[in-house]
Structure formats: C-alpha cells, structure tokens
Amino acid sequence: MRIGDYDIHGQVLFAPMAGVSDRPCRQISVQYGAALATSEMLISDTKLWNSAKSRTRLDFRQNPGLISVQIAGADPSQMADAARALAERGAQIIDINLGCPAKKVCGAASGSALLKDLSRVRTILRSVVAAVPLPVTLKTRTGWDADHLTAVDLAQMAQAEGIQALALHGRTRAQHFKGQAEHDTLKRVRDAVDMPLIANGDIRNAAQAKHILSDSGADAVMIGRAAQGNPWLIEQVHRYLSGDHEDRQIPATERLSVIQSHLQSLYHFYGEWMGVRFARKHLNWYWQAAGWPRESLGGFYQLETPELQLAWIQEQAA
Numbered sequence: 417m418r419i420g421d422y423d424i425h426g427q428v429l430f431a432p433m434a435g436v437s438d439r440p441c442r443q444i445s446v447q448y449g450a451a452l453a454t455s456e457m458l459i460s461d462t463k464l465w466n467s468a469k470s471r472t473r474l475d476f477r478q479n480p481g482l483i484s485v486q487i488a489g490a491d492p493s494q495m496a497d498a499a500r501a502l503a504e505r506g507a508q509i510i511d512i513n514l515g516c517p518a519k520k521v522c523g524a525a526s527g528s529a530l531l532k533d534l535s536r537v538r539t540i541l542r543s544v545v546a547a548v549p550l551p552v553t554l555k556t557r558t559g560w561d562a563d564h565l566t567a568v569d570l571a572q573m574a575q576a577e578g579i580q581a582l583a584l585h586g587r588t589r590a591q592h593f594k595g596q597a598e599h600d601t602l603k604r605v606r607d608a609v610d611m612p613l614i615a616n617g618d619i620r621n622a623a624q625a626k627h628i629l630s631d632s633g634a635d636a637v638m639i640g641r642a643a644q645g646n647p648w649l650i651e652q653v654h655r656y657l658s659g660d661h662e663d664r665q666i667p668a669t670e671r672l673s674v675i676q677s678h679l680q681s682l683y684h685f686y687g688e689w690m691g692v693r694f695a696r697k698h699l700n701w702y703w704q705a706a707g708w709p710r711e712s713l714g715g716f717y718q719l720e721t722p723e724l725q726l727a728w729i730q731e732q733a734a
C-alpha cells in the first residue's frame with residue numbers, strides 16, 4: 417500500500433486512540449510490526465495547543481516510523497491552519513478524523529453533525545489538502561446513524577478531493593462503540609474508489625483480519641483496543657498475513673520485559689508523576705491480555721515511584 421509517496425510496509429496499522437496511543441505506545445506497536453501508527457488526535461484550534469496534553473501530542477521527536485498526525489474539527493480554515501502548523505513541525509501525513517463521538521476528545525467537532533453535512537466535509541477536505549504539500553488521509557465511520565449511511569458518498573468525494581487513504585470504522589457515529597462493527601460497507605466503498613482502504617473495528621485475531629481483507633478487498637487492517645497491552649497481536653496478524661500461520665506462545669518473560677521498557681518510556685516521556693499514573697492503566701491492559709489474575713495487580717496501584725513500579729515488575733519475573 418502507498419500513501420502519497422510513502423510505501424507502507426505491512427498491512428497492520430495501529431489505531432489512533434486518545435489517551436492510549438501516545439508515543440511510548442506507538443513505539444511498541446511499530447516494534448511489533450505496525451506499518452503505521454497515527455498519533456492521538458489534536459483539536460484543530462491551534463490556540464489550544466499550549467496545554468500539557470497537546471504539547472506531548474505535538475512532540476514528534478523519535479517518532480516511530482512515519483509521522484502521521486491526526487486532527488479533528490469542523491471549521492475548514494482552522495483545520496487548514498492546523499495542518500500547516502503540523503507540516504511545519506515535521507508531520508509527514510495529516511489524518512483527518514471525522515465522526516469521533518467522544519465529547520471529551522473531540523470537543524465541538526463531536527457534537528457537529530459533520531457526517532450529515534457532506535458539503536461542509538468537502539470544504540474541510542479541500543482546505544486541508546490545499547494547505548499542505550503532504551498526503552492527507554481520512555478516518556471515519558460508516559455514517560451519522562442508520563438513516564445517514566454516508567461512507568460510499570464520502571469516499572468518492574474524498575478521493576475526488578485528493579485524499580490518499582481512507583480508514584473506515586464499521587459503525588455509525590450514533591452507535592458509539594455499541595454492538596459489533598461490520599465490514600460490509602467497506603466492500604461497497606471498495607467498489608466505489610481505488611484509494612487505499614483500511615478496515616477498522618473489532619478486529620481481534622489474525623484469521624478474522626485475513627477474512628475481512630479478502631472479503632472486502634481492503635488493503636490493510638487497523639487495530640485499536642485489541643492491541644492495548646497486546647502488541648503481540650499486531651505481530652501475530654502481521655505474520656499471518658505474510659503467510660506464517662504458526663501461533664507463537666508469548667513467554668511471560670517477554671511480556672514482562674516489554675512492560676518494563678514501556679513503563680520506562682512513559683516515565684521518560686511524561687515525567688515521573690504522570691508516567692507512574694499512566695503505567696497503571698497500561699499495566700492493567702497487559703495483565704488482561706496475558707490472562708493473568710487481576711487480583712495479583714492490587715499492590716501495583718499503591719506504588720508511587722518508577723523505582724517501586726519497576727521493582728514490582730522485576731519481582732513478577734522472578
């Protein structure tokens with residue numbers, strides 16, 4: 417798959433997830449085979465980029481792989497300004513997020529019925545594409561709700577406006593995260609456009625990923641929640657799609673060693689106080705993914721320093 421001038425080596429992408437797919441997390445996903453890991457979303461109003469949260473999202477130093485940065489917003493000129501500002505800071509791909517339902521994450525853009533207003537979307541896409549000499553990609557849902565399934569129209573419009581790849585989460589915005597994602601819409605989108613297509617939503621294992629790709633004709637899969645605490649899923653899907661169907665058992669020592677280096681990057685990236693707090697959330701996911709008993713985690717939540725947290729992990733390995 418190519419996005420603009422970039423070759424994307426592999427068919428497994430790590431999904432942007434605000435509060436999850438920060439640089440430390442993206443680094444591990446890429447280490448385990450993610451061909452592209454788009455940053456967490458930034459709101460398009462650059463005046464708000466001075467918050468601590470935005471500043472960490474704008475830190476592209478040592479970014480793993482291509483620097484694909486996501487923006488969300490409803491105002492075309494603000495979106496164009498944001499794209500320009502990101503290009504100046506070194507972004508290599510601008511990803512537009514349409515249809516994010518989380519008010520906390522997307523602010524005003526979450527409430528705006530953008531997915532019902534394709535003429536406004538056209539203006540946004542056109543403004544962003546014109547603003548930067550970079551490939552612009554789009555991530556969206558199947559529509560606003562069951563009565564407004566806009567994916568095919570949106571894909572055609574996006575292609576005509578110069579969008580270089582489309583990731584489709586197989587739910588409407590009204591569905592939030594309820595029910596099961598579907599990938600039939602993707603097939604219809606595939607028939608309508610030639611641009612690279614990425615399947616997203618509830619992808620949890622390698623055989624399912626392969627099935628979705630062959631069934632829909634999509635070029636790649638994007639995995640989010642199932643890869644939290646489980647970068648080995650990305651590796652497994654990547655290997656399976658390359659023809660290696662062997663099911664590798666992950667030794668506990670490997671899990672603990674990845675956890676240790678993940679925690680170390682969290683302390684380094686956020687500073688100790690924040691890093692210690694983020695470590696708790698990620699550790700919980702690693703434990704879940706490994707199927708290890710939750711009760712055994714209890715003691716970890718009380719630990720207040722990197723040294724104590726790392727020593728605790730070390731003890732689990734002993």
Ligand SMILES: Cc1cc2nc3c(=O)[nH]c(=O)nc-3n(C[C@H](O)[C@H](O)[C@H](O)COP(=O)(O)O)c2cc1C
Binds near residue numbers: 433434435513521555
């Ligand atoms: C905590 C969380 C944060 C998310 N933040 C973003 C985001 O910033 N941008 C975006 O396009 N999608 C975001 N999403 C949606 C995911 O990228 C993805 O489309 C969705 O989770 C479905 O894929 P999955 O079933 O593999 O997780 C978020 C999802 C979750 C669970």
